[in-house]
Amino acid sequence: ASDGTSSITLKSDSSKNAVIEATNSAGEKQFNLDTNASNTSYLNANKLLLGAKTAKGNANLEVGYKNSVISASYSNIYSTGSVIVAGSGHTVSGDFDIIAGGTENNISGGNFSFVGGGSGVGITGSNYSSSVGGENNNLLTSDYSFIGGGQNIDISGSNYAVSVGGENNDITGSSYATIGGGVNNLIDHSTQSFIGGGGQNAIRSGAAGAALIGGAFNRVLNRSSYSAIGGGRANEVSGLYGFIGGGSSNIVSGEASTILGGRSNEAEGKYCSVVGGLSNIISGNPVAQAQG
Helix, strand or coil: CCCCCCCEEEEECCCCCEEEEEECCCCCEEEEEECCCCCCCEECCCCEEECCCCCCCCCCEEECCCEEEECCECCEECCCCEEEECCECCEECCCCCEEECCECCEEECCCCCEEECCECCEEECCCCCEEECCECCEEECCCCCEEECCECCEEECCCCCEEECCECCEEECCCCCEECCCECCEEECCCCCEECCCECCEECCCCCCCEECCCECCEECCCCCCCEECCCECCEECCCCCEECCCECCEECCCCCEECCCECCEECCCCCEECCCECCEECCCCCEECCC
16 A cells, blocks of 8 residues: 555556555655556666575676576576576586577586577587587587587587588597588597588598598598698598698508699509699609609
8 A cells, every 4th residue: 555654555557457666765666566568667776686695796686596597488407507598498407507599409417518599409418618509419528619500510529629510510539620611521530630611521530630621522541640631522541641632533542642633643652742634653652753
């Protein structure tokens, strides 16, 4: 009731909507709760705590020290210090994690991780890792790793790994590896390796420090560490320190050998070079063969 002296007023308007008002000692209205959907309700408070009775910071608004879900339907948190903001169908079971937006994203068993948007994104058993955007992307037991968009991207068992965009790209057991985009590219148990883009390119097990810039169906094979393919199609390196610049269907199997371009050339010996041409084969060492 309102009698002119109370700091709290309870009343009803002509449509039987309830109104609650509260004033400070100076008679200034600080709180207004109006059930009429056309009117505005507000709280003018210097400090507001939700989910706690003791302040732990200097912000005007502090919400739930254990966890908080804000504007995210069908979302659940089973951990401490985590937040879900916006979207739907999210789940967090690691500590100090954040999911912001998107649908059906999940952080499980990892701490200090972040999902920003996307759909069907999962971070599992990975600490300090992040995924931003994309669909059906997954980080599994990969600390300090990052996925930036794309679709069906997987990073597993690879710390400090990065995949940015693309589709169906995988980094497996390859710490410090990077895939820059493209489709159906793979880095498999080859640390510090790099694929820039293209399609159906692969760096196979034990090829540490290898690089494949682009092209299609190019392969750096097992135990071919510090080898590189610049581009082209269906080129293959299977020796240490090998290099193919481009072209098609070229093969380097000798250690520290090079094919700059051309088609169906082979460098089988150590320290050999083929500049270009068609169907040149070098099997001894060392030899330099010009275009022919």
